[in-house]
Amino acid sequence: MKKEFKKTPSAKKTPVESARSLTKEYTFFENVYQVVRQIPKGRVTSYGAIANYLGAKLSARMVGWAMNAAHGVKPRIPAHRVVNRNGMLSGKAHFATPTLMEELLKKENILVKNDVITDFKKIFWDPAKELEIS
DNA sequence: GCATTGACGAAGG
DNA sequence: CCCTTCGCCAATG
Numbered sequence: 001m002k003k004e005f006k007k008t009p010s011a012k013k014t015p016v017e018s019a020r021s022l023t024k025e026y027t028f029f030e031n032v033y034q035v036v037r038q039i040p041k042g043r044v045t046s047y048g049a050i051a052n053y054l055g056a057k058l059s060a061r062m063v064g065w066a067m068n069a070a071h072g073v074k075p076r077i078p079a080h081r082v083v084n085r086n087g088m089l090s091g092k093a094h095f096a097t098p099t100l101m102e103e104l105l106k107k108e109n110i111l112v113k114n115d116v117i118t119d120f121k122k123i124f125w126d127p128a129k130e131l132e133i134s
Numbered sequence: 135g136c137a138t139t140g141a142c143g144a145a146g147g
Numbered sequence: 148c149c150c151t152t153c154g155c156c157a158a159t160g
Contacts, residue, residue, distance in 0.1 A: 047141070048142060051143095059154095060155080064141040065142095084142060089141090091141030
């Protein structure tokens with residue numbers, strides 16, 4: 001069941017359109033991956049922020065869903081830098097080990113307390129603000 | 135093809 | 148302030 005993604009030469013369509021054509025050439029996943037990979041070390045963002053950046057803020061779940069498929073993706077996806085709006089490690093259960101996510105964050109000087117990122121607001125990285133559409 | 139599920143989020147009680 | 152409900156939309160049973 002190895003489903004390989006077709007490489008997208010470039011995003012011809014708008015993010016919104018891409019998001020609505022998941023089953024087509026361009027996948028919503030790739031957009032998500034690209035954003036996630038650009039999250040600076042030591043910073044985090046939320047599913048909703050990514051969704052918002054992609055023009056589908058009402059579909060944050062799709063972002064989370066996309067991450068679910070990001071496990072075996074070649075260029076490693078720093079999924080540990082993506083949490084829900086509360087800064088909670090909602091996806092830690094999906095990592096290799098339940099503690100892996102927290103460990104990875106810790107390595108980047110991100111403190112985690114009770115599955116919640118401390119000072120989440122401070123290290124929050126909003127792609128819509130910080131990232132320019134290339 | 136309908137019903138349920140989700141690594142979410144906002145709104146309402 | 149905590150809990151429940153609803154919306155979003157693709158995937159899965």
